[in-house]
Amino acid sequence: MLFFADICSAQVFRFGEWGGQYESGTEYERQVVSTRGSENSRFQNVLSENQLTVRNTGAYIYDPRLINFSIGGTFGLSQNWFTINGSNSPQSNLLWGYDFFASILQEKPFSLNLFANRNQSNLSGELAGQVEVIAENRGARLFARRLLIPSTLTFQQQIQDQKAQNAGTVSRTSQRRNILTYDGQRGWLDS
Numbered sequence: 001m002l003f004f005a006d007i008c009s010a011q012v013f014r015f016g017e018w019g020g021q022y023e024s025g026t027e028y029e030r031q032v033v034s035t036r037g038s039e040n041s042r043f044q045n046v047l048s049e050n051q052l053t054v055r056n057t058g059a060y061i062y063d064p065r066l067i068n069f070s071i072g073g074t075f076g077l078s079q080n081w082f083t084i085n086g087s088n089s090p091q092s093n094l095l096w097g098y099d100f101f102a103s104i105l106q107e108k109p110f111s112l113n114l115f116a117n118r119n120q121s122n123l124s125g126e127l128a129g130q131v132e133v134i135a136e137n138r139g140a141r142l143f144a145r146r147l148l149i150p151s152t153l154t155f156q157q158q159i160q161d162q163k164a165q166n167a168g169t170v171s172r173t174s175q176r177r178n179i180l181t182y183d184g185q186r187g188w189l190d191s
């Protein structure tokens with residue numbers, strides 16, 4: 001009974017150090033297009049982004065040699081003001097992302113790393129256009145250090161979605177990639 005009480009009172013989950021950062025940026029773009037024999041076209045674009053990132057590094061479960069990890073999140077707001085020939089078109093988007101990394105049995109002959117992250121951003125395009133990009137990356141990496149040929153096996157999934165908006169026209173692209181990589185080291189040679 002005493003052993004069970006010691007296990008229950010032990011701290012199973014422990015956070016590491018907290019950190020954070022704040023980023024703010026503003027872009028201004030102005031363009032006048034002149035065509036002989038017709039009226040000039042005027043474009044103006046103001047893009048403002050504000051993001052707050054909070055991160056915890058050095059956290060672990062039960063013992064740092066078993067599972068250690070870091071986790072973070074990004075939250076923000078993107079505001080875009082288009083002016084096309086005097087007509088305003090304001091837009092605002094919430095931005096969010098995350099970052100996770102875990103290492104399991106990091107110092108052992110066989111270990112595993114898990115990772116996942118997401119990033120979202122807005123970019124100014126030409127002629128008062130806007131491009132919204134969402135990129136996600138997740139996967140696992142298995143290390144086998146004490147084999148005849150020390151090896152690393154990685155599976156990674158990359159996802160990128162992009163939405164471009166320009167003068168009322170919207171186009172979308174989406175890319176999905178599954179990547180499996182094997183890396184074997186023997187002496188100074190990799191294959």
